[in-house]
Every structure is written in structure tokens, then in C-alpha cells.
Amino acid sequence: MIAPPAAQDRAAILHCMILMRRFEEEVLRIAQDHPYVGRQHLHIGHEATGAAVVSQLTPDDLFHTTHRNHGYVIARGADPGRAFAEIMGRKDGLNGGRGGPWHLCDRSAGFLSTSAMVGGSVGLAVGAGFGLKTQGSNAISITHFGDGTLDEGICFEALNLASIFSLPVLFLCENNAKEGQRPSSMLAAKALRDLPQALQIRAIVVDGRDADAVAEGAKEAVARIRGGAGPVFLQTNLERWPGSHQTKPEFPTGVTDLSLAWEEDRIEGKHADWVREHDGLRAYAKTLVDDGSLSRERVLEMDREVLELLAKAREFAEASPYPDPDSLMADVFA
Amino acid sequence: MTKKFYAQALIEALTETAEEDPGFALIGRGILGHGAHAHFDKPLMERFGDRITDPPTSEGAVASMAIGAAMAGTRMFCHFGTASFTLEAVNQLIHEAGVAHSMSGGQIKVPLVFHMYHGLRRGGAGQHSSSPQSMYANNPGLQMIMPTTPRDAKGMLRAALKCDSPTLYIDHGALLGTEGEVPDEPYEVPLGRADIRREGSDITIVATSRAVLWAVEAAERLAAEGIDAEVVDPRSIVPLDAEAIVTSIRKTGRLVTVDEGYQMCSIGSEIAALAAERAMDALKGPVARVARPPVPVPFSPPLEEAMTPGPDRIIAAVKATFA
Ligand SMILES: Cc1ncc(C[n+]2csc(CCOP(=O)(O)OP(=O)(O)O)c2C)c(N)n1
Ligand SMILES: [Mg+2]
Numbered sequence: 001m002i003a004p005p006a007a008q009d010r011a012a013i014l015h016c017m018i019l020m021r022r023f024e025e026e027v028l029r030i031a032q033d034h035p036y037v038g039r040q041h042l043h044i045g046h047e048a049t050g051a052a053v054v055s056q057l058t059p060d061d062l063f064h065t066t067h068r069n070h071g072y073v074i075a076r077g078a079d080p081g082r083a084f085a086e087i088m089g090r091k092d093g094l095n096g097g098r099g100g101p102w103h104l105c106d107r108s109a110g111f112l113s114t115s116a117m118v119g120g121s122v123g124l125a126v127g128a129g130f131g132l133k134t135q136g137s138n139a140i141s142i143t144h145f146g147d148g149t150l151d152e153g154i155c156f157e158a159l160n161l162a163s164i165f166s167l168p169v170l171f172l173c174e175n176n177a178k179e180g181q182r183p184s185s186m187l188a189a190k191a192l193r194d195l196p197q198a199l200q201i202r203a204i205v206v207d208g209r210d211a212d213a214v215a216e217g218a219k220e221a222v223a224r225i226r227g228g229a230g231p232v233f234l235q236t237n238l239e240r241w242p243g244s245h246q247t248k249p250e251f252p253t254g255v256t257d258l259s260l261a262w263e264e265d266r267i268e269g270k271h272a273d274w275v276r277e278h279d280g281l282r283a284y285a286k287t288l289v290d291d292g293s294l295s296r297e298r299v300l301e302m303d304r305e306v307l308e309l310l311a312k313a314r315e316f317a318e319a320s321p322y323p324d325p326d327s328l329m330a331d332v333f334a
Numbered sequence: 335m336t337k338k339f340y341a342q343a344l345i346e347a348l349t350e351t352a353e354e355d356p357g358f359a360l361i362g363r364g365i366l367g368h369g370a371h372a373h374f375d376k377p378l379m380e381r382f383g384d385r386i387t388d389p390p391t392s393e394g395a396v397a398s399m400a401i402g403a404a405m406a407g408t409r410m411f412c413h414f415g416t417a418s419f420t421l422e423a424v425n426q427l428i429h430e431a432g433v434a435h436s437m438s439g440g441q442i443k444v445p446l447v448f449h450m451y452h453g454l455r456r457g458g459a460g461q462h463s464s465s466p467q468s469m470y471a472n473n474p475g476l477q478m479i480m481p482t483t484p485r486d487a488k489g490m491l492r493a494a495l496k497c498d499s500p501t502l503y504i505d506h507g508a509l510l511g512t513e514g515e516v517p518d519e520p521y522e523v524p525l526g527r528a529d530i531r532r533e534g535s536d537i538t539i540v541a542t543s544r545a546v547l548w549a550v551e552a553a554e555r556l557a558a559e560g561i562d563a564e565v566v567d568p569r570s571i572v573p574l575d576a577e578a579i580v581t582s583i584r585k586t587g588r589l590v591t592v593d594e595g596y597q598m599c600s601i602g603s604e605i606a607a608l609a610a611e612r613a614m615d616a617l618k619g620p621v622a623r624v625a626r627p628p629v630p631v632p633f634s635p636p637l638e639e640a641m642t643p644g645p646d647r648i649i650a651a652v653k654a655t656f657a
Contacts, residue, residue, distance in 0.1 A: 036456060038456065038457035039457070086633075089457075089636075089637075093634075097633060097634030098459070098460070098632045098633060098634065099633055100459045100634070102459060103459055103460070103461070115461065116459075116461050116462065117419075117422075118391050119391075120461075149391075151390035151391040152393075185390065185391075186388075186390035186391075322634055323636065325636050325639070325640035327637075328632070328641060329627060329628075329629050332629050
């Protein structure tokens with residue numbers, strides 16, 4: 001197990017972001033090598049949001065995620081080898097091969113649901129908040145979802161329940177579209193935050209590409225929720241990664257090169273703009289090097305450590321067998 | 335007759351309806367999915383793109399919008415994509431579209447076709463693999479078509495779009511790339527008439543949707559072993575051509591049903607009940623149902639394979655009825 005990054009530790013947040021990025025890059029390679037792995041919804045470009053929010057949580061907090069779940073599951077400390085194995089449908093996968101890439105589940109890392117039904121996790125997270133409140137727990141419930149999820153009616157109903165019953169729920173909305181527009185959402189509301197705000201839910205909007213801004217917003221949100229003030233809607237604005245909806249596994253922005261953080265002149269290609277302006281990982285590496293928090297060498301060393309870890313994880317997954325077809329009927333009932 | 339892809343035939347039915355009825359409207363994105371045959375929607379998009387509304391991810395309200403528009407007099411085609419997503423709209427389909435005509439004492443009509451892709455699709459796992467046909471068939475007032483050839487796809491969709499009752503068109507993505515002869519002149523294929531896809535004398539295999547392709551393959555392989563199977567494709571589930579099915583069972587004296595849904599209360603169960611009610615005296619052996627076992631669809635390929643009611647499982651079931 002990799003420990004979740006300690007709160008406030010910016011180097012740990014960067015480390016977590018590198019891990020999330022390199023994990024997804026390996027998933028792309030896996031999908032190229034094993035065509036059956038099917039459609040991937042990668043978390044690339046969302047790392048600043050993911051790592052920074054996770055840095056503000058405790059191990060007891062309960063998490064609910066979506067089709068775009070890999071980053072969170074890894075950031076919360078799930079074993080990357082078992083996560084790769086799950087994505088490959090292998091026996092040693094986190095879900096024993098039952099879930100696949102859209103449904104990674106690790107209860108020990110606090111995950112209750114990874115639903116690929118748009119809106120599915122939002123309602124369940126409100127339920128977990130209700131459960132935690134009735135149990136008198138100090139933990140909170142988090143639901144991560146995209147802007148498009150607000151298209152679904154269940155979001156209105158779930159936000160309303162959370163507000164009425166003052167439930168300890170963090171609604172984390174990763175907005176990777178221009179406010180409510182295609183390709184992922186179609187909302188008449190001019191700003192997403194208008195929706196929770198109409199239901200008296202506090203909304204915080206931050207730049208989701210800026211890990212420091214997200215950590216600050218998440219800190220405020222989590223403190224409010226844990227303090228008993230009811231739910232918070234945290235919206236992080238992102239610029240959609242050009243590969244976020246691909247049917248074939250491709251690296252549209254290339255394999256990440258962290259030295260581009262300080263060698264900006266070398267950024268090139270069709271999607272140079274995304275890398276230069278919108279890649280939160282590159283931006284954070286640059287911030288931490290520029291303000292003297294980390295040396296360039298240390299950043300590159302972290303990257304190498306992550307790559308080594310993931311190479312071993314991939315080996316583990318490749319060596320894992322498929323589940324025995326005779327086990328088909330296992331685990332239908334508890 | 336011209337040889338065409340199923341995907342082309344389906345789009346032709348929509349294009350011809352749009353030509354005929356200037357009020358005909360469509361809701362949905364990617365009517366032919368996202369695969370290799372998706373581009374065949376071009377003739378429709380180019381000529382009638384302005385009739386197609388691209389909705390947000392709001393299945394419940396979108397279904398209501400289609401139903402309400404149909405009630406108000408607009409002939410509608412509403413495409414949902416994956417059948418799993420229609421579970422967000424079950425109440426609207428069953429309790430609004432299905433009951434409206436009867437509950438209003440025959441005053442209200444719902445001229446509407448809902449289109450969706452059901453079934454196992456390799457890697458769909460537990461939330462993208464639904465085959466909800468028997469669940470919907472268990473409710474009154476909803477017609478249900480499951481054509482399996484290009485000719486039937488066009489002809490049945492044309493017929494369903496002309497009628498004033500709501501119809502579920504439960505389709506399978508694997509059919510889009512199949513080819514077959516399609517008449518050049520206008521035609522319809524009436525609902526409620528089964529088709530004998532292969533004549534045989536030893537056993538009746540009743541299969542629906544993609545399972546018809548598996549049943550035909552199984553029948554060809556069985557023929558090599560001296561078993562002459564008849565394959566019956568009901569084509570529409572509601573209304574169901576009980577007469578043709580019972581006639582075939584009475585002729586062969588044996589029955590295997592195949593469908594991609596779960597076995598409990600499945601379409602196959604309904605066919606088996608027909609055999610018990612109307613052909614018991616003609617049966618020479620036990621009836622067998624090939625369907626999904628009751629487990630959420632696992633992602634892992636060998637597990638999904640193990641629950642798929644394909645040709646091997648059909649052949650084993652056929653042989654078991656002779657044992
Ligand atoms: C109920 C339901 N309807 C439709 C879909 C198909 N679908 C999968 S992802 C997606 C878009 C979700 O957008 P968003 O929540 O913004 O997430 P993003 O992919 O942009 O991160 C849709 C419509 C689905 N999975 N579930
Ligand atoms: Mg989105």
C-alpha cells in the first residue's frame with residue numbers, strides 16, 4: 001500500500017499526481033497490448049484536482065466515484081498492481097476481475113461505489129452521508145462526478161436531500177467542459193454552482209488545474225462538513241484532456257515529459273496548448289521547482305520511482321491468471 | 335432486392351418515415367452506436383438532421399418528453415443508446431407510455447418507437463449489459479420488436495412507426511454489420527408474425543435478437559451430427575406469434591429456447607409455458623432454456639464468455655433434450 005499523501009504536504013501532492021498520471025499512461029499501454037480491455041475513461045488532466053482533494057481527507061472518509069475513477073482509487077492508496085489486474089479482468093484484480101476499468105472498488109481505501117451509471121454515485125454518497133450521521137461518525141462522504149452528471153435528475157433530488165438533512169457530503173464536481181456545454185454536459189444554468197446554491201448548499205469554485213487552489217478549497221469544504229455545517233459543492237474547472245473520450249487507446253498529448261516543466265520551449269505538437277496552459281501536473285512541477293520547494297532532480301527522481309513501482313505493478317498484473325469460469329456464480333449474495 | 339447492411343436498412347426506415355410525415359421527429363444521439371457501421375446514419379443526418387434533437391444525459395425526462403410529444407400528436411422516434419440507460423426511464427415507459435391509451439379509455443394515443451441496444455458486448459460489465467426485454471414484456475401496453483435481418487429491421491420499424499401504440503425496439507449492436515436482401519419498393523413487415531429462419535424436423539429452437547444468429551449456427555453444426563433443427567425467430571415479442579411457435583413445437587416434438595436475458599421469467603420461459611399449455615401432448619422430451627445465469631455480468635472475458643448463451647451452450651441443450 002502507498003500511504004495517501006499527508007495533508008498540506010505539497011511534495012506529496014505532486015508525487016501523488018505523478019503516480020496518477022503514470023498509472024493512466026500504463027493503462028493506455030495495457031489497452032494497446034490487450035485489445036479486449038475495451039473503452040477507458042482516463043483521469044489524465046484531472047490530477048491536480050484529484051491529488052489535492054484526496055490530501056485533505058482521512059482514511060475513514062467514504063468515497064464514491066464514476067467511470068473516470070482510476071486516479072482516485074490509486075490516490076487513496078489502492079495497490080496499483082491489483083488495479084491493473086482489475087482493468088485486465090484478472091483474478092488478482094481489486095474486484096476479482098468482476099468490475100473492470102469502469103468499476104474499480106477497494107473498500108479498504110474507503111470506496112463504496114464506482115458506478116458507471118451517470119449520477120449513480122451521487123445518490124449513494126448522500127446515503128453514506130446519512131449513514132455516517134446516524135452512526136455519529138466524524139467521517140465524511142465524498143462523491144466525485146463530472147459536469148455532465150448534473151444533467152441527470154437524481155442530482156437535483158440527492159442535493160436536495162443532503163441539504164434538507166444537513167448531511168456530511170462533499171459533492172466534488174470535476175468540470176471538464178465549458179460551463180454546462182458539450183461534449184460532456186448540456187445545462188441551461190449559466191454556472192454549475194447555481195444548481196446547489198438554489199438548494200442552499202455552499203458552493204466553492206476553484207481552478208481545477210491548480211493543485212494549491214484545489215487543496216485550499218477542499219480544506220475549507222472539508223472543515224465545514226466535518227464541523228457539522230452540512231454539504232458543500234466543490235467545483236473544479238478543468239480543460240478537457242484531448243484523449244478523455246477516446247475509443248482507441250492513444251496518447252494525443254504524448255507520453256508525459258516532466259522536464260517540460262522547466263524547458264517550455266520544447267513543448268510542441270498539435271495539442272501543445274493543452275500541455276502549456278492546462279496540464280495541471282506540468283504546472284505544479286513548475287510551481288514547486290520555481291518556488292524552491294523541490295529541485296528539478298528530485299522531481300525527476302520521484303518520477304523514476306513511480307515508473308519503477310508501476311513497472312512492477314504491471315508485471316504483477318500480467319502474471320495474474322483469469323478467474324476460473326467455474327467461479328462464475330460466486331459472490332451474487334453476501 | 336438489394337443487399338444491404340442492417341444499419342442501412344434501419345436508417346432507411348427512418349428516412350422514409352421522415353419523407354412521408356413532415357411532423358415526424360427524432361430524439362437521441364448516435365442512432366447506430368459508435369462502431370464501424372455508425373456512419374450509415376449519414377443519409378438521415380444530411381437530409382433530416384434538423385428533425386433530430388440531441389438531448390442531455392437525462393433519460394427519464396427525455397423519455398417523458400418523447401411520450402408527451404407523441405400524446406400531443408407528433409410521431410416520435412426516441413433513441414436511448416444502451417438499454418441499461420432505459421432503466422432510468424422505466425417508470426415513464428411502463429407507467430406513462432404503456433398505460434396511457436387504456437387508462438384514458440382509449441382517448442390518448444402514443445405513436446412512438448423507443449430504440450435501444452441490449453445485451454452482452456464484451457466488457458460491458460454489470461451496468462452496461464442489460465437485456466431488459468422480459469422485464470418490459472411483463473407490462474401491458476408496450477409493443478416490442480426485435481428484428482434480426484436487414485429486411486425485418488426496415489419493415490418492422492416502418493410498421494411500428496405507422497401505428498399509434500408505443501413500441502420498444504430492442505436491438506443488438508452485433509446485428510448492425512450483418513447483411514441481407516432488402517426490397518427496393520416500399521414495404522412493411524407486420525408485427526406479430528414469426529419467421530422460420532431454418533426449417534427442420536427434429537427439434538424447435540426459438541431464439542430472439544442476436545441469439546437467432548447463434549441458433550442458426552448451432553443448427554448448422556447439429557445438422558452435421560444428424561440433428562435437423564428448426565429455428566423460429568418470433569421477431570416481435572409483443573404481439574407474439576404463439577400460433578407459429580406452437581405449430582413448430584407440435585411438428586418437431588422438442589423445444590429449446592434461447593435468449594440473452596436472464597433465465598428467470600425470461601422470454602424463453604414464456605415460450606416454454608406456451609409449450610406446456612398448448613403442445614404438452616406432442617412433446618417427446620423435456621424443454622430446455624438457454625439464457626443468462628443469475629449473476630451480474632462480470633467484466634472478465636472468460637467469465638462473460640461462460641455466461642453467454644452462444645452456439646456451444648445451445649448445442650449442449652439440444653443434445654440434453656434427446657438424452
Ligand atoms: C445513465 C447513463 N446515461 C448515459 C451514460 C453514457 N455516458 C457515459 S460517460 C457520459 C458523460 C458523463 O459526463 P461527465 O459526468 O461530465 O463526466 P466526464 O466523462 O466528462 O468526466 C455519458 C453520457 C451512462 N454511463 N449512464
Ligand atoms: Mg464532464
